[in-house]
Amino acid sequence: MANPILPLWExxxxxxxxxxxxxxxxxxxxxxxxxSDFCDNKLKVWSAPLNDLNNWQCHGHSFHTRPDRDHKSDTEERTDHRLFAPDVIEKNGKYYLYAYIVGSKGCVGVSDRPEGPFELLSEYKYLAEDAGDDGIYNDAGVLVDDDGRVYIYYGFTESNxxxxxxxxxxxxxxxxYRRGVIDDSDSAPQEQRFFEASSPRKINGTYxxxxxxCRGSRLAYATSDKPQGPFTYRGYIVDNGVDYPGGNNHGSVCCINGQWYIFYHRMTNNTIMSRRACVEKIEILPDGTIPPVEMTSLGFExxxxxxxxxxxxxxxxxxxxxxxxxxxxFTRSIVNITDGNVMGYKYFDFGNDYSTKTMKLAVKVRGMGTKTKLKIYADGCEDGELLGECEIGTADGVYTAAVKALTGVHSIFFKAEHGVEGWTAQYFENKPLFEFEEFTFMK
Structure with missing residues (x-):
């Protein structure tokens, strides 16, 4: 599956x-x-076979704080609030769900199956002096160590x-209890200072x-030789706000078939909500560092x-x-396309046909009553190669253009221009030109 990796309605x-x-x-x-807000009152689980990462299956709802048409609530009425950021770990053949319920002491659920459904086991039990984050355990991540000990990391603006x-x-x-396992002090640089979204892993003996x-569009990482830290900032892995409408980020790393990935999310609907799951390949170097990766359209492709x-x-x-x-x-489009806007896709493999000099591009759009030029570039608008130009008309439909043929792997960028010259051009600077639905190249 390309990014986003789940069905595009999810x-x-x-x-x-x-x-x-x-x-x-x-x-x-x-x-x-x-x-207009983050999250709702249910959790869902998706999974894919390790040998077929493009075949994601929905296991349905795994936990609820409110009843719906098919399920009773899994919590008491006093915890009838939104659910945030779950984690699931396995211990002695049981699967344990850790989630934050707004305004409560969190919850721990248990199931015999990794997909659930999960039955409420308990709130967290603790003495007041043994819990940070006002005892709500925001965005908890859990680690079962090699010796069977279990650690929980959590917090909002404080790393607990x-x-x-x-x-x-x-x-x-x-x-x-430990506070500040990652530097959350005001003196820490924003790109390093802890904000939220704790997710622990143990990799090659390192925590x-x-x-x-606090630079919230990134996922950063820190390491320690002890589970309780302190953890040392090492860098960031992905930034969902690079040339994209960014927002908060939350995710983690996972090794699948010997390849490491970073799972994260991107925003839609001109909001910092409506977030969709994405994934990128990463590399963990012998010294434990993880070089930053760019956002792509690839997913597992x-x-x-x-x-x-x-x-x-x-x-x-x-x-x-x-x-x-x-x-x-069924319909999700790129909208609010105005003069100079850029839409990019990474990466396409055009093959090795060296005999063809041109190919045909077809784009499907919803017209906005304005004639538009859509320029097509390979490998960037600023320093890439201009492949051609497609004239977009005023009406809904499919528009085509002959463009220069490519071989090998390239990113593709589309740049919209209103095409109006003279003194009237000022009236088209912020006017929506068209809505972009889909495209294909043909030979």
Whole structure:
């Protein structure tokens, strides 16, 4: 699957990937289109076979804080609030869900299956002096160490740590509380200072904590030789705000079939809500560092096929104010495209046909009553190669153009221009020109 990796109508942010058995599971919050707040009152689980990462299956709802048409609430009425940022770990053949319920002491659920459904086991149990974050355990991430000890990392604007009693998986061990396992002081640089979204991993004997720093469109990471830290900032992994409408970020790393990935989310609907799950390949170097990676349209694909129909909404570059919006379950377009806006896709493999000099581009748009020029570039608008230009008319429809043929792997960028010259051009500078739905290349 290309990015986003789940069906394009699904909004799963805050993704925690876990490999259990022969499948990779994605646990996350649940957003909706056109909502004015983060998350709702249910959690969903998706998974894919390790040998077929493009075949994601929905396991339905795994936990609720409100009843719906098919389920009773899994919590008492007093915890009838939104659910945030779950994590799931396995211990002694049981699967434990850790989630933050707004205004409560969190919750721990248990199931015999990694996909749930999860039955409420308990709130966290602790002495007041043994919990940070006002005892709500915001965005908790959990680590089961090699010796069976269980650690929980959590907090909003403060980086907290506790150890959990492995006998019941919800009691906080007395005296285990630590504050500032990642630097959360005002003196720390914003790109390093802890904000939220704790996600622990142990990799090659080193403890990693993936988190969202105060520069909130990034996922950063810190390392330590001890589970309780302190953790040292090492860098950031991905930034969902690079040439894209960014917002908060939350996710983690996972090794699948020997390849490491970073799972994260992107925003849609001109909001910092409506977030969708994405993934990029990463590399962990021998010294433990993780070089930053760019956002792409690839997901689990090695490359995109330019000769198939590409939905416009899988763009990984949106510059100038255009954005993706859901009009209905079947229709999501790039809208608010004005003069100079850029839409980019990384990466297509055009093959090795060296005999063809040109190819045909077809774009499907919704017209906005304005004639537009759509310029097509390979490998960037500023320093890339101009392949051609497509004239977009005033009406809904498919428009075509002959463009220069390519071989090999390239990114593709579209740049919209209103094409109006003279003194009237000023009236078209901020006018929406068209809405972009899909495109394909043909030979």
């Amino acid at each position: 909004y799963i942010p805050d993704g925690e990937p876990r490999v259990f058995g022969d499948r990779v599971y994605l646990y996350g919050s649940h957003d909706n289109a056109a909502e 740590f506790n150890e959990i009693d492995p006998q019941n998986m919800y009691e906080i061990i007395k005296g285990s 990693y904590l993936i988190y969202s720093p 090695e490359s995109l096929n330019p000769y198939k129909i590409t939905p416009a909404e899988i763009a990984c570059v949106l510059k100038g104010g255009c954005f993706i919006t859901e009009k209905d379950i």
